[in-house]
Amino acid sequence: MKIDLKTQGFPNFKLSTHQDLILFLIRNELLGNRFINQLNTLGFDTSFFNIELGTAILSLIGFEHRTDTLLEWYHKTLSSYAIKVSTEDVAATNEVVFDFYIALRIKFQTHKNNML
Numbered sequence: 001m002k003i004d005l006k007t008q009g010f011p012n013f014k015l016s017t018h019q020d021l022i023l024f025l026i027r028n029e030l031l032g033n034r035f036i037n038q039l040n041t042l043g044f045d046t047s048f049f050n051i052e053l054g055t056a057i058l059s060l061i062g063f064e065h066r067t068d069t070l071l072e073w074y075h076k077t078l079s080s081y082a083i084k085v086s087t088e089d090v091a092a093t094n095e096v097v098f099d100f101y102i103a104l105r106i107k108f109q110t111h112k113n114n115m116l
Helices: 017-041 054-061 068-082 090-115
Strands: none
Touching (some): 017 068, 017 090, 054 090
C-alpha cells in the first residue's frame, strides 16, 4: 500500500515523505504526551487516554526489535522532549520535534552499529 503524501518542507528544507510521516507522528506523540501530563498534574486519571505512537515511530525509524530497554529509553526521552513543546510557538515546537527525530536517528545508528 502506497500513501501519496506531499512533503511538508519540515523545518526549512525538503524531506522525503517518509521522514515527514515520522515527524508528523513525533509531533502528535509529543503534543499528546504533554497534554496528558498536564491533565495528570490537574488530578485527572489519564491511564485510559494514552495514545501510543512509539511503536509505529520506532518501526518507521528502522528498529526491527523493540526491546524493553529501547522502549524505556524512548519513553524517558519522549518525556524530556515533551516538556519543551510549546503549543503557542509552532517554530519552537518544530525544532523540538526535529531534535527528537535526530535523537531517534542517533539511537538507531548506535543500535545498528552495536548489532554488527
